Amino acid sequence: MAGHSRRQPPRVGANAHSxxxxxxxxxxxxxxxxxGPLAWLWQDSRVPAAYSVMDMGYPDYGMGTVPDxxxxxxxxxxMQGQMPDHxxxxxxxxxxxxxxxxxxxxIRVDLVIRQQMLTVAGRSIAGFTVNGTSPGPQILAxxxxxVEVHLRNESVADGVTLHWHGVDVPNAMDGVxxxxxxxxxxxxxxTYRFVAKQAGTYWYHSHQVSNPQVAGGLLGSLVVTPKSxxxxxxxxxxVAHTYGGMRTINxxxxxxxxxxxxxxxVRIRVTNTDNGPMKxxxxxxxxxxxxxxxxxxxxxxxxxxxxxxxxGGRADLEVTAPSDGTAxxxxxxxxxAVIIGPPGVDVPVPPQPASELDLLAYGTPxxxxxxxxxxxxxxxxxxxxxxxFVKGRPGLWWSINGRLxxxxxxxxxxxxxxxxxxxxxxxxxxxxxxxxxxxxxxxARNGVAASGSPWWVDSLNVPPGESYDIxxxxxxxxxxxxxxxxxxxxxxxxxxxxxxxxxxxxxxxxGPADNQPE
Amino acid sequence: MxxxxxxxxxxxxxxxxxxxxxxxWGIAGLGKWVDGGGVFDKAVIESEGAPPFPEVVGIxxxxxxxxxxxxxxxxxxxxxxxxxxxxxxxxxxxxVLLLVVVQGQLGELxxxxxxxxxxxGLNALALFGAAIYAGRRLRAxxxxxxxxxxxxxxxx
Numbered sequence: 001m002a003g004h005s006r007r008q009p010p011r012v013g014a015n016a017h018s019x020x021x022x023x024x025x026x027x028x029x030x031x032x033x034x035x036g037p038l039a040w041l042w043q044d045s046r047v048p049a050a051y052s053v054m055d056m057g058y059p060d061y062g063m064g065t066v067p068d069x070x071x072x073x074x075x076x077x078x079m080q081g082q083m084p085d086h087x088x089x090x091x092x093x094x095x096x097x098x099x100x101x102x103x104x105x106x107i108r109v110d111l112v113i114r115q116q117m118l119t120v121a122g123r124s125i126a127g128f129t130v131n132g133t134s135p136g137p138q139i140l141a142x143x144x145x146x147v148e149v150h151l152r153n154e155s156v157a158d159g160v161t162l163h164w165h166g167v168d169v170p171n172a173m174d175g176v177x178x179x180x181x182x183x184x185x186x187x188x189x190x191t192y193r194f195v196a197k198q199a200g201t202y203w204y205h206s207h208q209v210s211n212p213q214v215a216g217g218l219l220g221s222l223v224v225t226p227k228s229x230x231x232x233x234x235x236x237x238x239v240a241h242t243y244g245g246m247r248t249i250n251x252x253x254x255x256x257x258x259x260x261x262x263x264x265x266v267r268i269r270v271t272n273t274d275n276g277p278m279k280x281x282x283x284x285x286x287x288x289x290x291x292x293x294x295x296x297x298x299x300x301x302x303x304x305x306x307x308x309x310x311x312g313g314r315a316d317l318e319v320t321a322p323s324d325g326t327a328x329x330x331x332x333x334x335x336x337a338v339i340i341g342p343p344g345v346d347v348p349v350p351p352q353p354a355s356e357l358d359l360l361a362y363g364t365p366x367x368x369x370x371x372x373x374x375x376x377x378x379x380x381x382x383x384x385x386x387x388x389f390v391k392g393r394p395g396l397w398w399s400i401n402g403r404l405x406x407x408x409x410x411x412x413x414x415x416x417x418x419x420x421x422x423x424x425x426x427x428x429x430x431x432x433x434x435x436x437x438x439x440x441x442x443x444a445r446n447g448v449a450a451s452g453s454p455w456w457v458d459s460l461n462v463p464p465g466e467s468y469d470i471x472x473x474x475x476x477x478x479x480x481x482x483x484x485x486x487x488x489x490x491x492x493x494x495x496x497x498x499x500x501x502x503x504x505x506x507x508x509x510x511g512p513a514d515n516q517p518e
Numbered sequence: 519m520x521x522x523x524x525x526x527x528x529x530x531x532x533x534x535x536x537x538x539x540x541x542x543w544g545i546a547g548l549g550k551w552v553d554g555g556g557v558f559d560k561a562v563i564e565s566e567g568a569p570p571f572p573e574v575v576g577i578x579x580x581x582x583x584x585x586x587x588x589x590x591x592x593x594x595x596x597x598x599x600x601x602x603x604x605x606x607x608x609x610x611x612x613x614v615l616l617l618v619v620v621q622g623q624l625g626e627l628x629x630x631x632x633x634x635x636x637x638x639g640l641n642a643l644a645l646f647g648a649a650i651y652a653g654r655r656l657r658a659x660x661x662x663x664x665x666x667x668x669x670x671x672x673x674x
Contacts, residue, residue, distance in 0.1 A: 027600035034597060215566035242561045245570035276560025335557035385626065387589075396585055396626065428629025430560070464630035488564060 045389035050511030060409040062377030067501045091504035097171035099193045105148035115156045120243045121253035127216035134217030141196040149192045159183030163207035166458045169194040171478025177208035178515030199226035200293025201269040201314040211487035232267035241273045247335035256338045260321035268317045272309045275486040281306040283350035290316035294456035297366040305357040310461035311432035312485035363453025372471035375420040385427040390493045398494040405493025417474035424467040433460045436480040440472040491518040519601040526595040527653030534646040540576035547573020592618040610652035617645040
């Protein structure tokens with residue numbers, strides 16, 4: 001370059017050589033030092049055309065017992081797409097985890113899934129139906145009954161599954177494509193069988209290509225009533241879902257009117273099927289009877305406080321129809337409400353309370369049924385966000401314990417373990433964390449110990465900057481997803497698994513069945 | 519390579535201007551929609567399908583530009599700067615890239631800490647200025663090298 005030659009002596013021999021190095025080699029080296037690491041990160045983030053969830057990430061034994069063989073179930077700890085090493089003792093398969101096959105079903109339900117246009121508030125939206133409607137039919141069971149659901153995929157091109165959100169089903173019935181079953185193709189069928197052991201409010205949804213399928217309405221409600229019945233005179237379910245930006249209750253973009261006489265107690269089973277938390281509040285007072293599926297111990301009346309219902313979570317509220325013959329509104333966000341009272345009577349929208357109900361101190365303590373003070377496994381689930389590559393795509397991605405999908409932890413437990421998990425959210429967005437197959441009790445939030453009723457969840461709202469300590473009993477062998485139920489986040493790689501040692505799955509993510517659980 | 523450098527630097531500046539425009543466009547659309555009775559919450563933000571109001575596209579464009587396009591341009595600017603052989607070109611490309619990184623961090627942090635969003639707005643001005651300066655500076659240097667060259671020819 002002319003500018004340089006002015007300041008430098010004429011170049012001959014070694015000088016000319018070093019000039020060449022400076023002029024050509026250095027910029028190229030500098031470029032490679034930027035492009036090279038990026039290329040390495042890109043290739044490292046790619047996943048094979050078919051892989052076992054067992055080969056994802058790295059095993060985390062939570063400071064507990066490490067199995068003699070590496071994982072026992074063949075956890076490879078790498079992403080080479082290899083089959084597990086079958087020199088090890090033959091692992092049990094997730095497909096063995098089923099309800100008693102000899103026991104006849106108490107309830108039989110046929111569900112036919114279709115991909116079709118939905119009409120919501122006069123607008124046409126591409127979505128999915130279950131037996132012709134979205135939400136699908138409510139499945140009603142009594143505690144202890146064996147539920148048998150026969151699924152047929154009539155026209156969903158990507159394939160479907162059904163996951164029983166909140167039900168601690170046997171693992172083979174969990175409905176996670178590529179982990180506990182293959183996605184059911186068009187024309188295919190699958191039968192789910194499980195015992196409804198615990199009364200409560202649940203929902204079902206697809207766990208194949210789950211983000212668009214659930215958003216498109218491939219879901220429905222499941223309610224298990226207690227053997228002893230309930231004390232409320234009216235029992236209703238309110239499934240909140242947002243179709244293409246339109247808030248609905250039970251599929252209708254309008255208020256949900258529940259006729260009730262003055263003084264009648266109404267149980268409202270609110271189910272949040274969206275990707276974000278929902279605020280619930282009433283004009284008068286309400287009582288929170290159950291969180292997810294577990295009854296609150298000695299709940300008290302709440303007024304001037306909203307309840308945050310996390311994505312995927314359920315809340316059973318008790319609201320009493322006003323004694324003066326008016327109605328009461330239960331707001332499910334500002335946009336929709338359940339209106340309880342005589343037909344035709346309306347009331348104005350109550351203002352949204354500034355403060356919210358703190359479940360850490362709601363109700364009174366009761367025995368947990370196990371001792372989380374002496375856990376046999378301690379795990380960390382630290383959620384972060386950083387730039388990088390996931391499946392070959394650049395972006396700002398969610399990390400788990402500092403690593404990006406698929407290099408995520410596989411939390412390994414043994415049946416009978418008492419497990420404690422510390423969850424931290426270091427991102428700017430809320431994460432509704434959902435563990436399959438188990439219910440976990442909140443021990444502390446931000447280091448403050450729980451002081452109210454045992455707060456059992458299957459879906460936990462973890463806002464930015466907050467941390468939770470939770471505990472659960474490892475009493476349901478299987479390979480279970482532990483993921484963010486903002487299903488967009490799950491599709492972006494916010495997925496880890498809990499596995500019991502000595503287990504394996506015959507299914508593959510992607511592969512011939514094109515299993516895409518997220 | 520100098521032309522590429524200039525073009526990339528000015529593209530970064532143009533993108534910053536676009537970022538400011540689409541964001542305000544989106545927020546103005548949101549305000550109008552809310553004024554008409556629309557309810558905007560997490561469920562609506564995360565909802566699939568048709569946007570609740572058309573200007574939400576501005577917010578989406580802001581995200582795509584900020585996440586992919588501008589960092590990509592800044593990275594290319596740095597790579598190109600290695601080949602321009604102009605004193606200070608690398609330094610200013612690094613400054614632009616650092617400001618882009620800071621801008622991304624402030625934008626992300628703003629989701630949790632809204633005050634960081636205010637700094638995100640301020641840093642945008644710094645990034646715009648740095649990108650314009652990097653481009654103009656190179657033009658000045660490109661002109662400048664001709665002049666000393668001419669002077670150098672005169673006997674010292």
